[in-house]
Amino acid sequence: MNSTTASKPAAVASKPERRKRPIDYKDWTFNFFNYLILALLVLATIYPFYYIFIYSISDSIQAQKGVTFWPAGFSLEAYQTTVKLPGIMDAAIVSLSRTVVGTLITVFCCSFFAYLITKEELPFRKAIYRFVLVTMYFNAGFIPWYLTMKTYGLQNSFLLYVLPTALAGFNVILIKTFIEQLPASLEESAKIDGAGYFKIYTSIIFPLSMPIIATIAVFAAVGQWNTWFDNYFLVESPKLQTLQLVLYNFLNQSSNLSNATTEQLNRGDLVRTLTPQSIRMAITMLVTLPIVLVYPMLQRYFVKGIMMGAVKG
Template identity: 70%
Template sequence: MRKRKQSTSDLIFNTMNYFFLILLLILTVYPFYYIFIYSISDSFEAQKGVYLWPAGFSLESYKAAFQLKGISDAAIISVLRTILGTMITVLCSAFFAYLITKREMPFRKLIYRFILITMYFNAGFIPWYLTMKAYGLQNSFLLYIIPSALVGFYIILIKTFMEQLPPSLEESAKMDGASYFKIFTHIVFPLSMPIIATITVFAAVGQWNTWFDNFFLVSDPKLQTLQLLLYNFLSQTNSIAGMTSEELTRNGQARVMTPQSVQMTITMLVTLPIVIVYPFLQRFFVKGIMLGAVKG
């Protein structure tokens, strides 16, 4: 097929389009890149300015951050919370969404409307706090995974996706004597993998970044998450910088930790795991969301 020759207006439009897209890419990527190069720069040299390349090279900020008290235990709690919490959220929300698609379920429409209401109205902090305490979730690891087992937004997306699967698949399985649970685990859930992968990323990011419940309901240091620990450190960067400087001087190293370098390093430690995982599951996003939002 003969390629159509571009007109002058098309060429101008494409040029401007590429220009703005590249500019948008730079504005999006550069802040994260700046944090990264600042965190690996020499603290003293970085104070003079960091733009495109690290000012010197030093990993003292990371060494100091990994030596902070309790950071290893907090990292383990955060990883366990993210893995277990995401698994429970995905499985419970998916199975509940599957049940709502069944006409045999009593009060199916009423339950679905209650789920929609939770997306528009929130009881507030005090009722949430009292409810968590009443359930005995204070200073308990279950606080991190039980309250998020069912999420209204996830249920709606999964339900809409499942309703688009061919009914003949379930009908043939029922004729063979398969139960609802077996149909869900062997047919519906595997076929819903695009939306499941999308929900998995949403849930994992939410679990990894959340520190609100930890802040108000957990006082046990052994149950402290990495996000809250680093948040506390971030608000005390001046004292941490002074503490790490004393430690480095004691070891015979003439290095000075600045509050800015501590802030950049802590920010990288919090965001890097999600940045690494996100690209592997990003390809499911558009497909999962589009297929799960065709109808309500």
């Protein structure tokens, strides 16, 4: 990758060289360093992911001597063992469910509420809108949050993952702005046909707002997949552990794990060829992979989202 990007500025610079000589030399150096630095940054960002990947598919014992560019040997044993670790599959299901359910709830609440806010007929419209928006700017703090969630009985409950995130002021602003740009005539004609507000929302507003809703859904989904502090502080039940927290506990208990592995080693169990380091890499891969795989496809939504936010803010 590095060599292709480094040769690129040379190719670009060689063309105009014939026309204007004095500026071009400067231009060439500029390009060269610009591309070089950016290429190094790309490398510095990608390499840790790549390293984890090649380590996780390396032969565990050979990898201990260090891997740099290529996997050392090849083995999928780390994955096979990881998948069988107690709690991993449950955690994957919990993480997946909170991502799906949480995203659906956020998308529905934010978009339906935003639609209601666009209705002139809604009494106290401005006040209600402000009431929700202001929540973006304050935060009661840790202990009040903790005690409130406990009072609601959300401790050790799946609802803790998906309810508090239902309404986000920022999302409401984005969707409301989008809905206001839609032609009012569509809604008018549906109204004349006798459609109620909810019907108009489901059959006209929601489908037409798809571009912004997709953006918000993507943000919400990534947020859900990555959130772990609610799990960390308020959910002890092993049935409700998220993948993120399992990974975290695993990283912190690496010493315990290596003890366990040595024990198994001594007993001559199956794990003879596997180091805790390999298992750690495999788990990290499993938690990271969904984001890394889905991310490039969704990148345009992300960019669109922040651009809209920038225009608003």
